[in-house]
Structures are given as structure tokens and as C-alpha cells.
Amino acid sequence: MTTIADPKAPRAPRPGPGRRVTRGNVEMASWLFMRISGVVLVVLIFGHLFVNLVAGGGVKAIDFAFVAGKWASLGWQVWDLLMLWLAMIHGANGLRTIINDYAEKNATRLWLKVLLAASFVAVVVLGTLVIFTFDPCPAGAAAGTLPSFCPAP
Amino acid sequence: MWSWVAHRVTGFAIFFFLLVHVLDTSLVRVAPETYNAVIGTYKNPVMGLGEAGLVAAIVFHAFNGLRIVLIDFWSKGVKYQKVLFWIVLGLFVVTMAGFLPRHLMHVFGGN
Numbered sequence: 001m002t003t004i005a006d007p008k009a010p011r012a013p014r015p016g017p018g019r020r021v022t023r024g025n026v027e028m029a030s031w032l033f034m035r036i037s038g039v040v041l042v043v044l045i046f047g048h049l050f051v052n053l054v055a056g057g058g059v060k061a062i063d064f065a066f067v068a069g070k071w072a073s074l075g076w077q078v079w080d081l082l083m084l085w086l087a088m089i090h091g092a093n094g095l096r097t098i099i100n101d102y103a104e105k106n107a108t109r110l111w112l113k114v115l116l117a118a119s120f121v122a123v124v125v126l127g128t129l130v131i132f133t134f135d136p137c138p139a140g141a142a143a144g145t146l147p148s149f150c151p152a153p
Numbered sequence: 154m155w156s157w158v159a160h161r162v163t164g165f166a167i168f169f170f171l172l173v174h175v176l177d178t179s180l181v182r183v184a185p186e187t188y189n190a191v192i193g194t195y196k197n198p199v200m201g202l203g204e205a206g207l208v209a210a211i212v213f214h215a216f217n218g219l220r221i222v223l224i225d226f227w228s229k230g231v232k233y234q235k236v237l238f239w240i241v242l243g244l245f246v247v248t249m250a251g252f253l254p255r256h257l258m259h260v261f262g263g264n
């Protein structure tokens with residue numbers, strides 16, 4: 001049985017009695033979510049990286065036509081939507097933990113979390129709208145930028 | 154302890170890349186030419202090396218994350234946490250050995 005030599009992490013001192021650290025089952029749910037979403041994200045992200053960077057022509061082959069070709073199928077729309085939501089919730093929740101650990105002043109913590117929440121909402125809403133309103137064959141696009149399945153202009 | 158630091162640093166870095174990555178991908182809704190112009194900057198050698206670093210960060214975070222899950226949920230996880238860490242490093246090396254040559258070939262090769 002090995003024991004961890006020095007489990008102390010370089011973190012802020014424990015908060016005093018005035019600071020609420022747990023909200024009952026909410027922290028437990030967050031802990032569980034980090035683990036479940038992590039396992040799902042392995043599949044989603046490794047698949048994403050393999051298809052975009054390894055399988056075809058790699059990063060040099062990525063352009064509008066490549067993205068349009070993927071999002072023309074419902075499967076990739078669902079894949080990317082799920083990846084967006086899970087990664088953003090997992091990442092933002094992880095950042096919340098980091099803020100709680102290092103930002104010692106109540107006001108600093110509050111403002112960092114407001115900033116985090118604002119970026120979270122902005123990016124998730126934007127990304128979701130883009131996936132749902134995407135048109136692989138937009139009118140008036142420059143010649144040669146569209147995927148081959150688009151009707152000739 | 155060091156695996157924890159690395160897990161935190163990689164998670165932090167990946168999150169900020171994700172914010173930027175959703176923004177650049179959103180340009181597909183502006184115009185094909187706009188998206189192509191911005192994604193074109195991802196194809197130069199300096200960015201290519203950055204992408205390699207980013208993939209390395211994700212691969213480490215992913216395998217080490219699975220190790221954390223095993224430590225928490227597998228009855229023998231705590232006992233084998235050191236061994237699991239070496240397995241994480243082994244899988245990391247194998248995965249990067251598969252990824253790097255192909256990616257660098259794309260970035261630095263003719264096309």
C-alpha cells in the first residue's frame with residue numbers, strides 16, 4: 001500500500017467561518033458531473049481531433065467546405081452540440097473550483113465568477129445558434145469556397 | 154501532487170482555447186471567405202506547433218482524468234494510483250507518437 005507522500009496542494013488557506021464552502025448536494029452533483037462528463041468527453045474530443053487533424057488532410061485541409069460537409073449531417077451536428085455543452089459546463093465548473101481556491105477576497109471571487117458566467121453564456125449561446133442556423137450553401141459566396149454538393153450558382 | 158498541478162494547468166489552458174475556438178468557428182456564419190481567412194492562420198508553422206502543444210495538453214488531461222475516475226470509483230484505484238500514473242504517461246507517449254509525425258507532416262510538409 002503506497003501512501004501519497006505529501007498530499008498538501010499549494011492552495012489558499014482554508015476559509016474562515018464566515019465563508020460558506022459547500023451547498024449540500026450541489027457540490028456532490030458537481031463532483032459526479034465532472035467525472036461522467038469527462039468520460040463522455042474523451043470519446044467526443046478524441047473523435048473530433050482524429051477526424052479533423054489526423055484522418056483526412058489534417059489542419060491544412062480545414063476550410064468552410066470541410067465544416068459544411070460535416071454539418072450537413074445531423075450526426076456531426078449532434079456530436080458537436082453535445083461536445084460544446086459538455087466541455088463548456090465541465091470547463092467552467094472546473095474554473096469555478098480554481099477561482100474558489102485562489103481568489104481569497106470575497107469581492108474578487110464574485111467578480112471572477114460573474115465574468116466566468118458571462119463568457120459561459122455568451123459562448124454556449126453563440127455556438128448553439130451557429131450549429132442550428134448553419135447553411136452549408138449560403139447565397140453569394142465567393143467562387144470555390146462551397147462544398148461540392150451545393151447546387152451550382 | 155504534480156499530476157494534480159498538470160491536470161489543473163491543462164484544464165485551465167484548454168478552457169481558454171475552447172472560448173477562442175468557438176468564436177473562430179462561429180465565423181462560418183459570417184461568410185465562407187471570412188472563415189477561410191481566419192482558419193488560414195491556424196495553418197502556419199508557429200500555430201502548428203501550438204496545436205501540437207494543445208493536443209498534448211488535452212491528451213494528458215483526458216488520460217489523467219480517467220485515472221482520477223478510476224481512483225475514485227474502482228475499489229483498488231487508490232492502491233494502484235502510482236501504477237495508473239505510469240500507465241497515463243505511457244498512453245500519453247504512445248498517443249503523441251501516433252499523432253505528432255502525422256500532424257507535423259501536415260504542417261511542415263508540402264501540402
Ligand code: HEM
Nearest residue numbers: 034038041042091094095097161164165167168215218221
Ligand atoms: C477529454 C476528456 C476529459 C476528461 C476525462 C476530464 C476529466 C476531469 C476530471 C476527472 C477532473 C477532476 C474534477 C475534480 O477534481 O473534481 C477535471 C477537472 C477539470 N477539467 Fe477536465 N476532463 C476532460 C476534458 C476537459 C476539457 C475539454 C476542459 C476545458 C474546457 C477541461 C477543464 C477542466 C478544468 C478547468 C478542471 C478543474 C481542475 C482543478 O480543479 O484542478 N477538462 N477534468
